[in-house]
Amino acid sequence: MTDRKPIATGSDWNFEILHEFEDEIARLADEYRLDTYPNQIEIITTEQMMDAYASVGMPVGYHHWSFGKQFLAVEQAYRRGQMGLAYELVINSDPCIAYLMEENTLMMQVLVMAHACYGHNSFFKGNYLFRTWTDASSIVDYLLFARRYIAECEERHGVTAVEQLLDACHALQNYGVDRYKRPSPISAEEEARRQKEREAYLQAQVNTLWRTIPERAPVDGELETVAGEGEDPLGLHAGGRYPPEPQENLLYFIEKNAPLLAPWQREVVRIVRKLAQYFYPQRQTQVMNEGWATFWHYTLMNRLFDEGLVDEGLMLEFLQSHTSVVQQPPFDSPHYNGINPYALGFAMFTDIRRICESPTEEDRKWFPDSAGSDWLETLHFAMRNFKDESFVQQFLSPKVIRDLKLFMVIDDDQDEMLEVTAIHDERGYRRIREALATQYALSVREPNIQIYSADIRGDRSLTLRHVQDSRRPLARSVYPVMRHLHQLWGFPVKLESIEGEEVVRRYHWPLPEEDASAE
Amino acid sequence: MTYFIDRRANAKRKSAVNRQRFLDRYRTHIKRSVEEAVNRRSITDMERGEKVSIPTRDISEPVFQHGPGGKRTIIAPGNKEFVEGDRLRRPGGGGGGGAGEGGASNQGEGMDEFAFTLSREEFLDFVFDGLELPHLERKNLVDLDEVRPVRAGFTREGVPARINIVRSMREAHARRIAMRGPIRRALREAEQALEAEERKDPVLRNPSRIEELKAEIERLEKRLEAVPFLDTYDLRYNNLVDQPQPSSKAVMFCVMDVSGSMTQAHKDIAKRFFLLLYLFLERNYEKVELVFVRHHTAAKEVDEEEFFYSRETGGTIVSSALSLVDEIIEARYPPTQWNLYVAQASDGDNWDDDSLTCRDLLAKSLMPRLQYFTYVEITPHAHQALWEEYERVEAEYPERFAMRQIVEAGDIYPVFRELFRRRSTQ
Numbered sequence: 001m002t003d004r005k006p007i008a009t010g011s012d013w014n015f016e017i018l019h020e021f022e023d024e025i026a027r028l029a030d031e032y033r034l035d036t037y038p039n040q041i042e043i044i045t046t047e048q049m050m051d052a053y054a055s056v057g058m059p060v061g062y063h064h065w066s067f068g069k070q071f072l073a074v075e076q077a078y079r080r081g082q083m084g085l086a087y088e089l090v091i092n093s094d095p096c097i098a099y100l101m102e103e104n105t106l107m108m109q110v111l112v113m114a115h116a117c118y119g120h121n122s123f124f125k126g127n128y129l130f131r132t133w134t135d136a137s138s139i140v141d142y143l144l145f146a147r148r149y150i151a152e153c154e155e156r157h158g159v160t161a162v163e164q165l166l167d168a169c170h171a172l173q174n175y176g177v178d179r180y181k182r183p184s185p186i187s188a189e190e191e192a193r194r195q196k197e198r199e200a201y202l203q204a205q206v207n208t209l210w211r212t213i214p215e216r217a218p219v220d221g222e223l224e225t226v227a228g229e230g231e232d233p234l235g236l237h238a239g240g241r242y243p244p245e246p247q248e249n250l251l252y253f254i255e256k257n258a259p260l261l262a263p264w265q266r267e268v269v270r271i272v273r274k275l276a277q278y279f280y281p282q283r284q285t286q287v288m289n290e291g292w293a294t295f296w297h298y299t300l301m302n303r304l305f306d307e308g309l310v311d312e313g314l315m316l317e318f319l320q321s322h323t324s325v326v327q328q329p330p331f332d333s334p335h336y337n338g339i340n341p342y343a344l345g346f347a348m349f350t351d352i353r354r355i356c357e358s359p360t361e362e363d364r365k366w367f368p369d370s371a372g373s374d375w376l377e378t379l380h381f382a383m384r385n386f387k388d389e390s391f392v393q394q395f396l397s398p399k400v401i402r403d404l405k406l407f408m409v410i411d412d413d414q415d416e417m418l419e420v421t422a423i424h425d426e427r428g429y430r431r432i433r434e435a436l437a438t439q440y441a442l443s444v445r446e447p448n449i450q451i452y453s454a455d456i457r458g459d460r461s462l463t464l465r466h467v468q469d470s471r472r473p474l475a476r477s478v479y480p481v482m483r484h485l486h487q488l489w490g491f492p493v494k495l496e497s498i499e500g501e502e503v504v505r506r507y508h509w510p511l512p513e514e515d516a517s518a519e
Numbered sequence: 520m521t522y523f524i525d526r527r528a529n530a531k532r533k534s535a536v537n538r539q540r541f542l543d544r545y546r547t548h549i550k551r552s553v554e555e556a557v558n559r560r561s562i563t564d565m566e567r568g569e570k571v572s573i574p575t576r577d578i579s580e581p582v583f584q585h586g587p588g589g590k591r592t593i594i595a596p597g598n599k600e601f602v603e604g605d606r607l608r609r610p611g612g613g614g615g616g617g618a619g620e621g622g623a624s625n626q627g628e629g630m631d632e633f634a635f636t637l638s639r640e641e642f643l644d645f646v647f648d649g650l651e652l653p654h655l656e657r658k659n660l661v662d663l664d665e666v667r668p669v670r671a672g673f674t675r676e677g678v679p680a681r682i683n684i685v686r687s688m689r690e691a692h693a694r695r696i697a698m699r700g701p702i703r704r705a706l707r708e709a710e711q712a713l714e715a716e717e718r719k720d721p722v723l724r725n726p727s728r729i730e731e732l733k734a735e736i737e738r739l740e741k742r743l744e745a746v747p748f749l750d751t752y753d754l755r756y757n758n759l760v761d762q763p764q765p766s767s768k769a770v771m772f773c774v775m776d777v778s779g780s781m782t783q784a785h786k787d788i789a790k791r792f793f794l795l796l797y798l799f800l801e802r803n804y805e806k807v808e809l810v811f812v813r814h815h816t817a818a819k820e821v822d823e824e825e826f827f828y829s830r831e832t833g834g835t836i837v838s839s840a841l842s843l844v845d846e847i848i849e850a851r852y853p854p855t856q857w858n859l860y861v862a863q864a865s866d867g868d869n870w871d872d873d874s875l876t877c878r879d880l881l882a883k884s885l886m887p888r889l890q891y892f893t894y895v896e897i898t899p900h901a902h903q904a905l906w907e908e909y910e911r912v913e914a915e916y917p918e919r920f921a922m923r924q925i926v927e928a929g930d931i932y933p934v935f936r937e938l939f940r941r942r943s944t945q
Contacts, residue, residue: 015523022521038520043527051533066580068541071534072635079636095522102527117521163540171581330597339596407598409607412590420605423598436594447583472589480581 004308011105011317021110021309022117028303029118032376034296036121037136038095041113049101050074052089058275059091060143062150064166090116092124092282094136107317110310114300119293126384127288129281133177139278146271149195153264165265168484169251169272174446176251176276199263246450246465250485251276253451259460260490269488284387284442291345292383295353298322298346328404339404339436347400348391352379355397362398370395393437398429406432413471447474449495460491468499474507482509542641548573549637553645554932569642572632643798666761677756686755694753698746706739767805769858769890771797772847774840776865778815779832785897788928789864790827792895795935796862804858810847814840816870820847835868837905838876845884854888861889867896867903874904881912886919893938894922 007024008017022041029036044052054071055061091097098116100109124130154162247253251273255266282289301318304310310318328343329335355363356375364371370378382395401424408422408431422428422435438444452465462485466474474497486493486509497505542549552571601607637645673686713732716724773793775786800807811826812818815833818840844861852859869877886892894909896902906922913920923934 015525018523022523026521038522040522040524042524044529045527048526048529048533054534054537063536063540065537065540065544068534068537068539069578069633071538072541073633076635095520159540163544167580174582328596330599331595332597332599336597339594404596405598406594406596407601409593409595410590411593411609413588414590416609417606418609420601420603420607421592423601423603425603428603432594435592438592439594447585449583466583468589470590470592472591473586475584475586477579477581477584480579481583484581 004311006311006314007309008106009311009313011107013104013106013109017106018109018113021304022113024304024307024309025110025114025118025300028300029114029122029296032296032299033380034118034122035125036096036118037093037125039117039121040095040097041117042097042099043102044099045102046078049089049099050078052099058143059093059097059140060147062147062166062271063154064170065163066167066170088112088116090120091139092120092130092134092136092278093139096121096124096136105317107310107314108321110304110314111297111301111318111321115293115297118300119296120289122296123285123289123292123383126380127281127285127387128385129285129387133281134278142274146275149271150268153268157264162268164487165268166272168487169269171481171484172250172254172488173272173276175449176249176273177280178249178252179442195267199267241453242456243451243454246452248450249273250449250451250464254485254488257454258489261488281387284389284440287341287345287348287388287440288383288386288391289345290341291347291349294322294326294342294346295349295379298350330405344400344404347403348395348397349379349382351397351400352382352395354399366397367395388440389437389442392433392440396433396436398424401429401432406436408432408435444469447472452496462489462491462493464493464495466495466497468497468504471499473497473505478507479509482507486510542637545573545578548577550645553637553642556642567642568637568639570634570636572634575633578633646795646798666763668759669762671758671760673755674758675752675755677758681757681759683755683757687749687753690755691749691753694750695746695748699743702739702743702746706736706743709735709739768808768856769800769804769806769860770808770810770852771800772810772812772844772859772861773826774812774814774844774861774863775826776815776835776837776840776868777813777829777831778835778868780835780866780868781897784928785864785866786827788897788925788931789895791928791931792864792925792935793862795931796860796893800860808852810844812840812843812847814843818843835865835870836873837865837869838873838880841877841880841885845880848885848888859889861885861892863892863894864897865894865905867898867900867905869903869905871904874908877905878908878912881909882915886912886916889919892916892920894920895934896922896924897926898924899926 007020018041022039050071052059053074054067061067088101089099096117098112098121100112104112124134124136130136150162150166243253243257251269254261255269255273258266258269261269301310301315301322305315326340326343326346328340329337352370353375355367355370356373356378359367359371382391386394405424407420407424408428410419410421412419422431424432448467448469450465450467452463455461455463464485478495482493482495493509495507496503497507549571553569556569673683709732713729713736716729716732771793775781775789775793777786797807797809809823811821811823813821813826813831814835814837815831816836816839820843821829840863848854848859881892892912896906902924909920909922913922921938923938925931925934
């Protein structure tokens, strides 16, 4: 501690200093076996950061008014001082792009490098969801392809037509993923090369399916299933439902089966679907991803301090900032805004390390496999193989529950009171853990809606089914979404909410004339 | 492997397109806010942005979501005194909004209004949206003495300062190829002949032929060398010609009655009207000059401060101002170089005999030279002689003469729009 030789002091930074710090952080990260993509660190201005924000972290985005809205919202909040801009933004790409704002202090730049370039970066590279669903090396190329393609469509078909189509696709973008099927990785080259080919092929396929529609396909012929069972002589599968199995990937179904879409429209649907897929892992790993990055910036900063590479002033500034990041306001505080993923994730990773290094009796009972094991190994294992839901289920310890004083409340609209059903005690740990894990499950956070049938022989209407969970109904936004869906499908769209086996609610679009007033 | 890239100098405003798309999409909402702002604001205040609010429901991007109701399980932090089995009253009341946390909202759309700020440019764009000054096609080219040099290809003659090096070198290159080609060919032939001759058996060689060929080769090489690298023919000069320019200069005469009958409220209204016109002209011409002429019984050219804020009393003779304008145009603003606009504001009072003189002045002398004449009468009362005479002028010059009545400040903007609305029917 006595031979402290800080790389730099004060709050000003320059590129040489950043380089030196980066080298040191890289060395330490290597000790902890953090495997990362190469880093591309970009220094940007406030305004550029707002741009980056508005395009939801896509380094190149296609044009759409909703990004403009986002930008205005960010700008307004920033100007009013309601919101500090995030100090960094990191993109899951290879090389991994991290944005640093120029007005950050030296401490902040170092913190951000540790957090983003080694924390998030290694998470992107290691976590199974990201490995399965995204292809970091091709995302930037794909975004470029998407931007160019959509710009071309705007030239050919007009901005309004493309905008309406994108609106409709955006409304469904959370339903653009096959959760249980592995996707083929997206590659821009491939996309561009095959896109023309696909346009022709897709249209042919759809034409076959909808051959009875006069304005599109006057050819005589039989219906053919998409499953590719070949020619199906008239009526052979009459009575069967199409699609035979419910489809959870709404956008995919639209892309392949919507009767009236032009080839370019199918391609746009595909682009939105592919981008939704790219963001799919991020929606499910917020706690883990932020917790992991926060754990590492905390650990790395402390190592830098232990080695005397930063001075006390910088360290104090760091601790102040770190503390506010991992703060969890209680539920009755005016600042309360749900569970802070940074706080929960950081607490959990820190606790895993504790359980490995100095387990208590309780830990041995709860985590027989982890207690006393190599902490680094266990941490990497957790990072690689879980998502928020399973991570909480597996690793939320009684100690973290106690520290955060978590409790469970049942809010039932058939009961005029709320009921506290579990608190941080022996009886409650498991139930709280269970419930919190469920709270992070995408299938619970978002309504479960699937395509149930398309009436390909009758009025061509499309029927969706919403499987209600705990009697929770759909929000009123269901109507505008149905309108968008109707626009894509081109024929009437129905949605049934079912609870158990029973249909409890039906939605139609367009609204049936006699019902329109009732609604 | 780590790279640092300094992007600070890169293009900003990557979102400009998206922002514009947004503004276009919500045009009607934004226009409403802008119109209210124009009516409300004081004139010193026009050159800044404006906060605009749009109801969130008009602007939302809908997705399937859980609505309130049903049975929800909530995990929240910070338990203080609850124990298992406690029953609590619902906070807030109504629905299942409850303790905040929960899967229902992933958009954070708490507020009813989406608020943002238009920049000054965007604000003014909306103010002038759809407006067009009539006769903005500007002065005819024939009677203009304003010219601008423009590029017009290349010439063989010119001053050294305008030599176009690339063109000249290209010409030289072409010439050298053309001039050397035949010489080269002859040279090659001579050399081949010489070689053939020398390869022959010594007995069969023709020494005089060899001499001849050698002399020929020498002569050709000299000629080749004599071809100049750069000749005066090669030189090309950038050509500039003078092109008559539509005038980009405008002058705006603000004429206002400052007699005793004009109250400060009247003047404020007039002020706004002038300001709108000025902002508008400023956006359409590179240079706009302002001339302020105020009058009671006599007219006087004054500066802006005095025009709006000094107090006068007395009767009213409008023609005094018009003839002063006429004199100023004569003296300083030749109509061939300037686009002339006159905006007049008054409460409609005039010396009875004078209105006729005004019409004469306008119809005979002023109108033929002006691009546009606007007259606003700020009065809730019935029109007087001046209005009637002006109506006749309007009948004579319907394209370039406009007049409206204003009663209160809120009327200005609609009147302004009406005066300058795009005349698509023309």
